[in-house]
Amino acid sequence: MNESITFLQTGLPEGPIVAFTILLLVSLTIPPLFERLGLPGLVGLLLAGVLLGSNGLQLLDADSETMKLLSDIGKIYLMFVAGLEIDLVQFRKKKHRSLVFGLMTFIVPLATSMIIGRFFGFGWNTSLLMGSLFASHTLLGYPIIQRLGLVEKEPVIVTIGATIFTDISALLVLAICVSINAGDFSVYSLFQQLVALAIYTAIVLFGFDWIGKEHFRRTGDDEGNQFLFVLLAVFLASVGAEIIQVDQIVGAFMAGLAVNDVVGNSPVKEKVEFVGSVLFIPFFFVDMGLLLDIPVFIESLTTSFWLTLAIVVGLLGSKFLAAAITKVLYRYSFNEMMVMWSLSIPQVAATLAAALVGLQVGLITDTVFNSVIVLMLITSILGPLLTGKFAPKLPLPKASPKISQSKLWWENHRFERLEEQEPAPFRIVVPVSKSQTKGYLMEMAALLARHQSGQIIPLSISPAHTYMDEPQMQVNLRQSRRLLNKALTISSEFDAEAKPILRIGNDIASGIVHTAREQDASLIVMSWRKNTGLRARLFGTIINRVFWASHCPVAVMRLLDEPVNLRKILVPAKNFSPQTIRTVRFAQLLADTHQGEVKLLHVCPAKTASSDIAAIEDEYINMLNVTGGQVKSEVQVIKADDVALAILKVAKLADMVILRSLRRRTIAGLGVSDITTQLIKELTCSLVLFGEPY
Incomplete structure (x- = not known):
């Protein structure tokens, strides 16, 4: 075994590129494998870190500058995404009850963990940090809630809102504990720290929010520039946190909350989360595995078994008590209480990031850190399992549809033509191409247009060339006119009015949505086109881009x-x-x-x-x-x-x-x-x- 390890070490070149390549390979292969086994992908990343670290193949070094950099970026990114994914709209709906449950699910675990810490001989500062670690939670069971259509249920909204309170409070306690541990703590220094933190929080939450909205308004559709702005906001907030002697993850989380309203559910948010989820966040979990000392970890489960057991049982019991108190206060049912408990159990994002900070500054021991890993493994599996068990027992939210909600988009949103000051007629934009061998799409559009006494706009976009007199340009235009004539023939057969449009351009998606906007279209009808090539994966398919950018509904038909x-x-x-x-x-x-x-x-x-x-x-x-x-x-x-x-x-x-x-x-x-x-x-x-x- 030792000879195999030595061969691997000598056979591979050294350098940051090798480490980065190994991390990419792990991120690509390990999480899907573990998810097929019914285990969270992050468990596989942790185990991969153990296997590749000093206790295994020794291919990665947690103390190398490359791993430190990538792990720090992953840690910051993890907390940023945690703040970005908090639904502020849901929080505002039930903010008072959210604050009450947040207070309960923060204070009860905090007090319980402090008692456990003191009982096992840890100091007040370490016990306080342990309490803050377990007071926060990660909503791993939320996708189950979404799938069941229970997002609008009050207990779910309250639990989501409580996440904001618990995560912010836990990070503030972490900042105070680190300051105390640095040795320069006094009442005056604490006051200074809190004032600086309050000013910093106001600047990030309100300043970044205002600047972000202004920047997004000015840049319009420039997603690349907006993506860079979001990244700058994250790392600028992290650097600012260090300036006031607060850990980076506090700034990253604040930045996530600040730009939450700015990015909404836009493509920029998708890109930001995509980069984090496939690159830097997996790197962070691999580094957590590298830091795991297997002999010490095994010792923690044997000689320190009671500490680990106390932490796990204390966390589960205190979170349950917090949910039970909230149940009594607001008269929730047993199943609603169990859903709130199951959602507040998982200890992943804030817990792991804060635990790593505590370990690095010497606030918690390896034994406590290993216990946190055990807690993460248990709660990340148990939480979603309990959510899947009790959430289906909740009744679906009652439907209270208004008449306006039953209207289709074009029945509620009529654009006025400036020259006539009257509602625009029902119009359907139908992109036509040579790949449409049958006329089914035009027939469907004709049926809809005739039913609504409207108009079809067959659209053909001919590829552009540098010189408009190129022979190929003429060939393309002739082909486009043939397609439009065919569309006119089908429209006349169904007695539907048609107004063909021919455009020149290389960006087909933009041509479609721009035409729809210019013509005040009520609907875009497109043919299904399966495209999984490299260009589609990098820049999105035409259908995908039209779905996002269009001002009106889009119906993609196969x-x-x-x-x-x-x-x-x-x-x-x-x-x-x-x-x-x-x-x-x-x-x-x-x-x-x-x-x-x-x-x-x-x-x-x-x-x-x-x-x-x-x-x-x-x-x-x-x-x-x-x-x-x-x-x-x-x-x-x-x-x-x-x-x-x-x-x-x-x-x-x-x-x-x-x-x-x-x-x-x-x-x-x-x-x-x-x-x-x-x-x-x-x-x-x-x-x-x-x-x-x-």
């Missing part, structure tokens, strides 16, 4: 038959929301063009009670009544744990499935859920992906 034959339309619905209502309305509109029918499908968890299913059916029936559609419509609610498989089974009897897309963009494609992604791949019938303006 039509396998003539539209008049697509009579049975299926609409999977995840929850009661205005977006769901309008998606159903759009399905009813499509069906009404050729006497079709609509089925609304909702999939409940397998353990849902029959009474809850009946209540959900009534809610969806009421939703259909509100939409006021004259199309034959029905509701089907079924029980299944595999949502995608259940939808696929029902879809076998449908001619078309309409799915809703989130109006956001990712690096590699449309911003849709994992279930929607699976459905797109496996559905064998016609498909429509419907998205509305952000």
Whole structure:
């Protein structure tokens, strides 16, 4: 074994590039492997760090300048993303109750951990830091809540809001503990520290927010410049925290909160989180593994077993007590309390980052640090498991749709033409290309336009050349005119008015959205185009970019038959929301063009009670009544744990499935859920992906 390690060490060149390459390989391969085993990917990164460190293959050195730099960037990025992902809108909805639960789930674990620390012989400062480590939490179970459509439930909103209070408070306690540990602590110095921290917090939270909004307003669509501004804000805030003698992670978290409102759910946020999640944050977890001393870790679980057990049990018990107190105060049900508890259990982001700081400054011992790792492993697995167990038992939020919410986008948003001062007519922009061998897309657009007494705008974008008199330019223009003439022929067959437009340009997505804006279009109808090439992965697909940039709804269609034959339309619905209502309305509109029918499908968890299913059916029936559609419509609610498989089974009897897309963009494609992604791949019938303006 030692000979193999020596061979690996001598066979590899030294330098930062080698370390960076190894880290990239680990980040690429390890997390997906562990997620297939049902374990968090970060567990695999920690174990990879152990394997590659001084106790294993010795290929990476935690004390090297390269690892220190990458780990520090990852630590800062981790806390920045933690602040960026906090939903301030949800917090404002129930801010008072959020503060109460935040206070409970901060003070109770803080006091419990301090008692444990003192009992095992640690000093007051170390005990206080231990308490702050366990008072915060990471919302690992939130994706489960999103999938079940429970984001609007009050206990969920309260727990999300409490995250802001617990994380900020924990980081402030960390800053005080580090200051005390430095030896220059006094009442006056504490006062100075708090004043400096208050001024710094105001500058970051309000100053960065104002400057960010101004910068984004001035730069418009320059995403690269905006991305660099966000990065500058993160590291500027981190440097500022060091200037006032506060740890970098405090500044990074504050920066995340500050630019939260600025970036919203924009493509810039996607890019920032993407860079962090695939590069620097995994590097941080690998470095955590490098710092794990396996002999000491094993000793911690043997000789210091009771300390580790006390920390784990103390954390779980104190978080449970905090949720129970909140339950009594606000009369939540048992299942609601358990969901709040399960969401507040995981100790990952703030806990690990603060623990590393405490270890580096000598505030906590290796034994406590190893206990924190054990706590992270247990809570990161237990928390989501409990969320998955109790969240399905919560009733879905009651639907309270208003009449305005049932209207489609163009029924609520009519642009006025300046010269006539009257609402613009219903217009559909339909990009045409030579890849569309059949005219199904134009036929669908013609049916919609005729039904709405509107107009089709067939659009062809011819590639630009440096010189407009190049022979290839003439060939391209001739081909575009042929496509537009074909579109006109189909429009006339369906008795729909058409106004063809030919544009010259190399950016097809911009040409589509600019035309739609110039023509006050009500809808863009596009053909599905599967593109997984390198260019698409780097810059996004045309469909993806149109989805994000368009001012009006976009319907991306994969039509396998003539539209008049697509009579049975299926609409999977995840929850009661205005977006769901309008998606159903759009399905009813499509069906009404050729006497079709609509089925609304909702999939409940397998353990849902029959009474809850009946209540959900009534809610969806009421939703259909509100939409006021004259199309034959029905509701089907079924029980299944595999949502995608259940939808696929029902879809076998449908001619078309309409799915809703989130109006956001990712690096590699449309911003849709994992279930929607699976459905797109496996559905064998016609498909429509419907998205509305952000």
